[in-house]
Amino acid sequence: MPGRSKNKQRSSTNAKPLITTPRGTIKPHKDFDEEAATGQAKKLHRALQKPVNMAVVISILTKYTVEERKYLEDVYNVQFDENLDAALRRETSANLQATLLALMQWENQFLASWTRRAMKGLGTDEKTLIEIFCGRSQAEVQNVVKAYQRMHGRSLEAELRSELSGDFRQLILGLVQLGRNEDELVGDNRARELxxxxxxxxxARRGKDAAVFVRIFCETGCALLRRVFEIYPQVSAKANSIEKAIRSEFSGDMKTGLLTMVQCISDQPAYFAEKLYRAMRGLGTDDGALIRILVSRSEIDLENVKEKYQLNYGKSLAAAVADDTSGDYRKCLLAIIKSWA
Structure with a gap:
């Protein structure tokens, strides 16, 4: 298990983060046409026959983007007697199966399924809801909202309203209502006002006004919010950072949700690096979080997440995953990470 690094660096909004271009580990192939998809479908079908060649299965499904995988799946299902989903379910199990099936889902459907799982049964998994809604862009949240409606025939907002309570409910509802104005101009005067x-x-008051935090955090554009967070210590009577102010005024899921938003708006790859670190530290592994983050960020910014993991924890993400997993499951995760790149 990966231990705590003495050199761990915590992100802070007091220092401006370096905004870099998002880079995924899985990239599109210009030459992936019907002929290429047919050839890969045949290889995949052969690999899924007894004795199963799982190395080939993993190699193919982690090489292509989800759009290419879905095209490959369509070709596979037309060419052969059983569909690819059924074949993967038959020949795999446990965490390997969960990872391969996740790769075969559109990202919005995958995250919508996790949202449903977080609210299903007794109790609510607020930690997962915070990661999905506080940890992602408005465009990503919008896609989850639409997918949830299509997949489950229910309004996600109505479901969240019935599952959650208090200030935290208002925060999450504010995010799924998609009211953020990303076209708002970034200026120091407006940032200072906020x-x-x-x-x-x-x-500055006895008893917080959570509604103000919800409105500003959910409706202000991310670029402007970054400047608000940078300026906040200048207006704080105690010169506190926005994080320290949140910790002193809020508790529980509301505090975690707001802090997650500050971290993601300031440095999203660092947030996901920390989530991966927490999923693997100590005894046991949060495989759900591990699979969810690696798969959902693989085409977006997983290269950036890898860099932040190495920088903040003094160990490569691939090495941490290798230490915490085993067998074909390990091989599949390492193939998503592209540990050889």
Whole structure:
């Protein structure tokens, strides 16, 4: 198990993060046409016959983007007697199966399924809901909202309203209502106004006004919010960072949700690096989080996440995953990470 690194670096909004171009580990192939898809479908079909060649299965399904995988799946299902989903379910199990099936889902459907799982049965998995809604862009949240409606025939907003309560419910509802204005101009005067408003609603009064935090965090564009977070210590009577202010005024899931938003708006790859670190530290592994993050970020910014993991924890993400997993499951995760790249 990966231990705590003495050199662990915590992100802070006091220092401006370096905004870099998002880079995934799985990239599209220009030459992936019907002929290529047919050839890969035949290889995949042969590999899924007894004795199963799982190395080939993993190699093919982690090489292509989800759009290419879905095309390959369509070709496979036309060419052969059984569909690919059924073949994967028959020949795999446990975490390997969960990872391969995740790779075969559109990202919005995959995250919508996890959202449903987080609310199903007794109790609610607030930690997963925070990662999905506080940890992702408005465009990604919008795709999950639409997919949830299509897949389950229910309004996600209505489901969340019935499952959650208090200030945390208002925060999550504010995010799924998709009211963020990303076209808002970034200027120091406007950023200072919002920082002053947050200070007045929290540190500067007895008893917080959570509605102000919800409105500003859910409706302000991310670029402007980054500047608000940078300016906040200048307006705080105690020169506190926005993170320290949130920790002093809020508790529980509301505190975690707001802090997650600050971290993701400031440095999203660092947030996912930390989530992966927490999924593997100590005894046991949170395989659900491990699979969910690696698969969902593989085409977006997993290369950036790898860099942040190495920087913040003094160990490569691939090495941490290799230490915490085994067998074909390990091989599949390492193929997604592209540990040889």
């Amino acid at each position: 920082a002053v408003e947050l200070h007045a609603a929290g540190e």
